[in-house]
Amino acid sequence: MKERNKRIAYGVLGIFIFLCIWYAATKFTSLGKVMPDPVTVIAGFCRAFVVPIGTHSMIMHILISLRRMLIPYAFGGVLGVLVGIVMGWYKIADSILMPYIQMFRPIPPIAWIPLSIVWFGFGEGSKYFLIFLACFFTIALTTYNGVHSVDETLVRAARMLGAKDNQLFTSIVLPTTVPYIFSGLQVALGSAWATIVAAEMIRSSEGVGWLIVSGQDVGNMTQIMVGILAIALTGLLITTIMRGVESKLCAWTVRGK
16 A cells, blocks of 8 residues: 555656646747647636537547447457457467458558548448457457467366366466456557547547547647547546456456456
């Protein structure tokens, strides 16, 4: 507990120093001509919870973006885990699917925007597709690595004792793979939330990504910074929640303690 409090104190101190540098830079250099100071941005962020930007208040923009992110994230997570387990457990599936995973994984989601519009139009489907891509490959590969980290000696010993495939999976493979799955889910969560800005550039009229795009259209730098702050704080909150869930479900691992 003492170590945790020390880390929190250092984190708060680091943020305070950053805000002081930002404030000084906007007040005493030419940066202030193109960027608002942190007091203005924080005040604008707090005001947005009461005074709507566009048709919604800040809380609604955040909730809309979270909905757009969590739905494809859930599908990408489930499918990624299944594909990763199948590839890791069956060599034929590994040989067939891995080339596609390695080929499409390096392509950034934003590069798929033109195709997503052609395939799914300007509605929610195109946004879901981009965020799904941001999640699926990461989760599939980390799950695959988790299955491959299973001790082969342990598996052979269990087979010699008469363990069936379903018993091997629930007693050996799954407990070993779960920390890898959570690692992939955590990385994919950050990627999905980062992709929301690109996804909401596709003909959107709400959401935190839209705040930045609409602020750019009218030259409102304060609104742009408010949108960035909303993305940063919401991202911090959801990743903190994910770490808390992982620490509870993976308490037996060193990483989860």
